[in-house]
Amino acid sequence: MSDTFRVALTRDILDSRGEPAFGRAALSILERAPNLAWEYLPQVVREIDADQAATYDAIYVNIARVPAAAVARPDCRLRVVARHGVGYDTVDVPAMTRAGVLVTNTPTSMPRPVATVTLTFILALAGKLFLKDKLTRSGRWNERMDNMGLGLTGRTLGVIGAGRIGQEIMRMARTFDLKLLAADPVVNALELAYLGARKVDLATLLAESDFVVVACLLNERTRHLMGAREFAQMKPAAYFINVARGPIVDEPALIEALRARRIAGAALDVFEQEPVDPGNPLLTMDNVIVTPHSLCWTDECFHNMASTGLASIVDALNGRKPEFVVNPDVLTHPRVKAWMAA
DSSP: OOSSEEEEEOGGGBOTTSOBTTOSGGGHHHHHSTTEEEEEOSSOOSBOOHHHHHHOSEEEESSOBBOGGGGOSTTOOOOEEEESSSOOTTBOHHHHHHHTOEEEOOGGGSHHHHHHHHHHHHHHHHTTHHHHHHHHHTTOGGGGGGSOOOOOTTOEEEEEOOSHHHHHHHHHHGGGTOEEEEEOSSSOHHHHHHTTEEEOOHHHHHHHOSEEEEOOOOSTTTTTOBOHHHHHHSOTTOEEEEOSOGGGBOHHHHHHHHHTTSSSEEEESOOSSSSOOTTOGGGGOTTEEEOOSOTTOOHHHHHHHHHHHHHHHHHHHTTOOOSOBSOGGGGGSHHHHHHHHO
């Protein structure tokens, strides 16, 4: 192996001008690192392949998938897959662990931006913002009395998934005097109580909440966690918000619940299929707000993600444990122990 570490950034992190969407400042982390050469992949790829894994020591990944096949060959050089973001459902983590490849993410950069998005959705749904915009633009001013908004004081916010993002949502929501419920099998009830939240099971959360927010990770336990049965348990006047991952929701079940007016409306930053099909019925519903899995994308958010993610690459390649390792078991892998100690 060469004495120079080779690092690639997936090209889907560039904007239409060919500039990094996170700005140039974070790139200084790579440029200051000794014995490290970096470049963008020559083209946008849907997934990382074995040739790329044989070429680079680390790859900074935005949207591209990282399958098991990428690290299956004996000439695999790859040591680090660094995710631009907190989710890692696009990476075959067990395969990376077996191959001795660290997977990192950027959890601390996401709570405030995603919580801000969640509250944006809550306020827009409660105030019927988009409907009233439409009334104003279409000369229907006098219909205001028939479209009263929903006051937040004393209403109940239920958060599914009370990790960093879920807790930040609840922390910020206290400003509006909302009652707080959280469904999370892992988080301690006392920890939630300090936030003013009550830990409940999912059925209780759905039955009592005026706003139901999905903020959990996507995995095999949470895939289609929200289906027809769950939507039927919600209040008819309640709103559903998803700022996590699309496949956590059985989308046809959500569409049917909205069509049948079993729930009042929804706000979605994510979809089961992305990019979303232009024929998706959700796009034509007046009681649904949709955004393209990017509402939390701000200069601040992206800079913080890139700074954390690129620093994890530099740390790992220089024998230091990165701050956020998705697969900590990999640290005992003989391959990892050998190059971390070198």
